[in-house]
Amino acid sequence: RRVLFRSKSSSGSGAPQQARQHRRIGIFGGTFDPPHVGHLAAAVNVRHALDLDVVLLVVAGQPWQKEGMRCISPAADRLAMVEAAVAGLEGLIASSIEIDRGGPSYTIDTVRAILESEPDAEVFVIVGADAAAGITTWERYRELVACSRMVVVGRPGARPTLPPVTDWVLVDVPAMDTSSTEVRARVADGRPLDVLLTPAVIDVVRQRGLYVAGANC
Numbered sequence: 001r002r003v004l005f006r007s008k009s010s011s012g013s014g015a016p017q018q019a020r021q022h023r024r025i026g027i028f029g030g031t032f033d034p035p036h037v038g039h040l041a042a043a044v045n046v047r048h049a050l051d052l053d054v055v056l057l058v059v060a061g062q063p064w065q066k067e068g069m070r071c072i073s074p075a076a077d078r079l080a081m082v083e084a085a086v087a088g089l090e091g092l093i094a095s096s097i098e099i100d101r102g103g104p105s106y107t108i109d110t111v112r113a114i115l116e117s118e119p120d121a122e123v124f125v126i127v128g129a130d131a132a133a134g135i136t137t138w139e140r141y142r143e144l145v146a147c148s149r150m151v152v153v154g155r156p157g158a159r160p161t162l163p164p165v166t167d168w169v170l171v172d173v174p175a176m177d178t179s180s181t182e183v184r185a186r187v188a189d190g191r192p193l194d195v196l197l198t199p200a201v202i203d204v205v206r207q208r209g210l211y212v213a214g215a216n217c
């Protein structure tokens with residue numbers, strides 16, 4: 001099941017990564033609607049701090065906790081933005097595993113799939129403070145924390161802590177006080193996106209007409 005690591009690599013080579021024993025793999029899941037500099041700063045700095053071989057930015061195919069709360073952009077658009085975001089960032093990979101699998105996007109299923117294809121891998125599940133606070137609402141969270149290491153990154157406005165279900169690692173990352181919600185609001189009322197999104201992501205947003213009032217939804 002090499003497919004997990006194929007083709008979305010920031011190297012752009014499309015070739016499978018070198019198979020290495022005991023790879024340390026970070027999973028950073030999200031809706032990424034859109035991916036912003038806060039996501040990228042977190043992924044880059046966690047990878048460095050924990051010496052991870054790769055960090056997979058896993059695009060939720062069906063973000064079941066958000067569905068019905070607001071209009072979510074098509075998965076293909078969100079994946080295209082994450083691919084654009086990681087281009088040129090070493091060790092960051094856009095992953096479509098949860099889109100390809102279909103059904104609700106459960107992180108535990110993604111971790112299981114990775115461990116199935118790479119049993120010696122060590123998996124680190126990376127969450128922002130708000131996601132960390134809600135970990136016990138995640139599908140089969142006890143199984144998840146038993147087969148992966150939880151990593152919590154600091155996020156502005158939210159004190160990072162994890163409910164006492166497992167040991168976890170705190171990684172300080174540069175505070176980037178933005179969110180996808182803020183970025184969507186900016187598009188809708190015409191404020192600039194520069195610096196909050198990478199230029200390549202801004203191109204995708206503009207070309208696909210995302211977040212313009214009345215578009216998509």
Ligand code: ATP
Binds near residue numbers: 042126181
């Ligand atoms: P939305 O505003 O739509 O909820 P978001 O900006 O929170 O979007 P998500 O896709 O929901 O982005 O989050 C994916 C992951 O990134 C979560 O673990 C979240 O805590 C984390 N995250 C989001 N924004 C930041 C940020 N500015 N710095 C660090 N981590 C972040």
Ligand code: MG
Binds near residue numbers: 130
């Ligand atoms: Mg969020």
